[in-house]
Amino acid sequence: ELKVEQNPLFLSMQEGKNYTIYCNYSTTSDRLYWYRQDPGKSLESLFVLLSNGAVKQEGRLMASLDTKARLSTLHITAAVHDLSATYFCAVVLMNRDDKIIFGKGTRLHILP
Amino acid sequence: DAGVTQSPTHLIKTRGQQVTLRCSPKSGHDTVSWYQQALGQGPQFIFQYYEEEERQRGNFPDRFSGHQFPNYSSELNVNALLLGDSALYLCASSRGVARQGDYGYTFGSGTRLTVV
Numbered sequence: 001e002l003k004v005e006q007n008p009l010f011l012s013m014q015e016g017k018n019y020t021i022y023c024n025y026s027t028t029s030d031r032l033y034w035y036r037q038d039p040g041k042s043l044e045s046l047f048v049l050l051s052n053g054a055v056k057q058e059g060r061l062m063a064s065l066d067t068k069a070r071l072s073t074l075h076i077t078a079a080v081h082d083l084s085a086t087y088f089c090a091v092v093l094m095n096r097d098d099k100i101i102f103g104k105g106t107r108l109h110i111l112p
Numbered sequence: 113d114a115g116v117t118q119s120p121t122h123l124i125k126t127r128g129q130q131v132t133l134r135c136s137p138k139s140g141h142d143t144v145s146w147y148q149q150a151l152g153q154g155p156q157f158i159f160q161y162y163e164e165e166e167r168q169r170g171n172f173p174d175r176f177s178g179h180q181f182p183n184y185s186s187e188l189n190v191n192a193l194l195l196g197d198s199a200l201y202l203c204a205s206s207r208g209v210a211r212q213g214d215y216g217y218t219f220g221s222g223t224r225l226t227v228v
Contacts, residue, residue: 004154033216042202043155043219088154099168100217102147102154 002027004091006103014111016078021106023072023089031092032072033100034063036085043088046074081112116141116205116220124226125193131225133188137205138218143167144186145217146178147202155202161186162208190225198227 003026013019023032031050035043047056049065049072056063060083062075072089086105093099117136125131137144143162147155157170161180180186184205190197204217 031216035219040224042221043204045217045219048216090154099157099160099170101157104154105152 002029002091002093002101004089004101004103006087006089006106008106009104010107010109012109012111013079015080018078019076021074021076021087021089021108023074023091023103025070025072025089025091025101027070027093029067029070029091029093032065033090033092034072034074035088035090037088037105038085046087076108079110081110084108084110116203116218118201118203118220118223120223121221122224122226124228126228127193127195129193130189130191131193133190133201133203133223133225134185135188135203135205135220136185137203141205141207141218142184143206143208144180144184145204145206146186146188147204148172149200149202149222151199158188193227195227198225200224 005024007022033048034046036046037043047063052067054065060077065072086107088102088105090100090102115138119134135144145160146158148158149155158172158176159169159178160167164180175191177189200222202222203220206217
């Protein structure tokens, strides 16, 4: 059974700092998503990573994927308050496109 | 271009009652997946519908059932509600099987179900 673990689960940081959220998964997968969720809101798609070594960047967020290590990272550069949210990684089972497994999420609080 | 729409947005039910939640997929999408998100947790996969049939199911009891209509909209039904069913229920739509290069899934805003 595929398990997805994120760490840390909670992160409080000051504006201007850099930090990384880690996502480990337990079995082979060929697709990994990162989502953002604001309190009481739905999930906003940030990145989809499809292959080993994939790196994608959008603004202050950069995501990468290492399929051999079964690890994805979401790096935050020079954090700003607007990035405060909960971030989820989600993994698709190999050859089972119709089911995605989410991590528990990382609640990010950026202090102004 | 409308995204995924869910109704109602909020709902309060009593234990033992039954509830129906509704989802209209994004234009051009024909597959609907349902997720349950308990407070402080990640979404848990309930099931997925494609071509009006349930394709895949997560670890949820038979009290959870669904339906997909010819226009691709979907309903989630929960019978004999328990306090533990209180959660945000999210609907996600996609075009067939999410393919490489697609962003895959578009999520609705969810239905907040409270069971008292």
